[in-house]
Amino acid sequence: MDYTDVLLCLTQAKQSYSSGNYNDMKSNGAIVMKDVQDCNSKAYDSPELTRNNQDLEDVTMIIMILANFLAGKY
Numbered sequence: 001m002d003y004t005d006v007l008l009c010l011t012q013a014k015q016s017y018s019s020g021n022y023n024d025m026k027s028n029g030a031i032v033m034k035d036v037q038d039c040n041s042k043a044y045d046s047p048e049l050t051r052n053n054q055d056l057e058d059v060t061m062i063i064m065i066l067a068n069f070l071a072g073k074y
Contacts, residue, residue: 006032006056013063017070026067032060 009028016025036057043049068074 002035006035009035010060010063013067017067022067022071026064026071029060029064029067033057033064036060 009031013025013028013032016022016028036053040050040053043053
């Protein structure tokens with residue numbers, strides 16, 4: 001995982017939100033989640049990285065839930 005790629009996905013999620021394209025917003029969130037999980041599987045001896053990734057995963061989960069809500073899936 002490259003945090004530059006994650007920031008790009010989050011920026012694209014923001015743009016998708018602004019344009020009302022909630023499916024793309026959720027898709028970008030899913031990419032971030034996968035990247036975080038991949039990074040966690042490699043961060044054996046870095047509790048700080050794991051903690052930061054958990055924060056990022058929590059924020060991304062909120063984005064994905066919001067995207068589903070705005071798309072009328074709840």
